[in-house]
């Protein structure tokens with residue numbers, strides 16, 4: 001048995017786009033334990049609900065995280081709509097699906113790039129991000145923003161997508177989909193990628209479930225769980241199946257996300273084509289009271305938004321449980337037993353989002 | 360063109376932002392915007408860096424990290440604050456755990472507004488920072504830290 005060494009990892013580290021700190025307890029090169037410490041991005045957003053009116057809080061909810069921005073705002077809006085018993089017009093429901101899936105594609109392409117970078121495959125990183133820019137063009141054409149969409153509001157959505165814009169968006173997406181096949185093929189088959197990811201960071205289905213993992217981390221271990229199957233927004237009316245892989249290693253987690261790209265393309269297509277005509281928002285009056293919980297599937301897994309109103313313009317309590325928070329116990333479990341060089345790959349494989357987690 | 364404008368190295372740090380501006384900073388490095396064609400390199404090492412790109416409103420726990428990074432960078436150095444929350448706290452201004460922007464922690468040379476700041480604006484901010492670096496390099500020793508240039 002070698003002597004134990006503690007290696008600090010972060011908060012500022014080249015592979016980490018965001019600050020988190022891990023104390024890695026090593027025996028020679030082998031990781032025995034990983035102790036996370038967090039708090040570098042905590043801002044105190046939930047408390048802002050006491051200062052901002054429930055309608056303004058949508059902007060704050062969207063800025064919980066700049067990557068899954070739209071789904072946070074949609075979850076918050078759904079929760080408040082639940083409190084106020086607002087019927088959201090069907091067209092708005094379909095638009096929410098389309099934008100949520102666009103944000104999933106953007107997030108997964110971003111992640112595939114960062115993941116490639118974590119094992120030093122720089123050109124694959126560049127290609128993933130090159131393709132992501134095309135998707136952002138579609139986002140910009142339909143919402144006006146790039147990373148912060150700003151298109152959701154309590155009662156519906158802020159803007160409509162006309163037929164011409166929708167048609168052009170679908171054309172761009174078709175080209176993008178074809179181009180994505182190239183890079184996902186590399187992730188699937190390339191020997192460099194496979195050598196760094198196959199069999200690394202193993203997580204069995206049983207452990208994943210009992211440690212409370214969510215999203216692609218859980219689905220890559222063979223558990224089919226996706227909160228979109230609850231049928232919220234228009235998901236119930238669309239044709240799709242959760243993507244499941246069984247190997248439970250870093251490669252499987254990458255493949256779940258790669259295959260979800262095509263699922264999302266199909267959902268965007270279906271949503272924009274089946275979208276019924278009509279208004280995109282309902283007028284909301286009054287103040288929220290009562291309690292409501294909403295579960296939505298983010299690119300990283302299930303997110304839970306809880307709101308409690310007391311009949312005033314301000315919410316009494318606003319609480320968010322984010323997917324990364326649920327995945328950290330699984331991550332700490334996965335790290336033990338692997339070599340120090342594998343740490344960046346394994347950490348990245350859960351697609352950590354610190355900004356969501358700490359708010 | 361002076362010595363810095365040929366290949367400035369940048370260090371990026373997220374001082375409690377929402378990620379929105381951070382992914383836009385990264386987008387600047389990738390093929391569509393590709394600042395590497397100007398010789399701009401993203402480094403993870405503060406002692407190699409000329410320009411610090413910093414996003415977020417700076418919270419309590421990040422304050423010492425930000426100061427350390429700034430101190431570790433060799434002079435002359437320039438700081439570019441990116442995004443509304445790095446400028447003033449932005450949407451997080453009223454949160455209990457944040458300071459009001461990067462200049463409450465370290466001197467800032469260039470301010471890039473936007474929520475999220477667009478990659479074009481970020482590149483413009485870096486170009487302005489090059490001018491600041493040149494000025495600081497020309498200034499007598501001990502002077503020239505913390506300028507006032509403001510990006511539009």
Ligand code: SF4
Pocket residue numbers: 063066148376377378379380381414415441442443444445449450473474475476
């Ligand atoms: S300025 Fe806006 S988009 Fe940028 S990090 Fe701050 S909240 Fe996020």
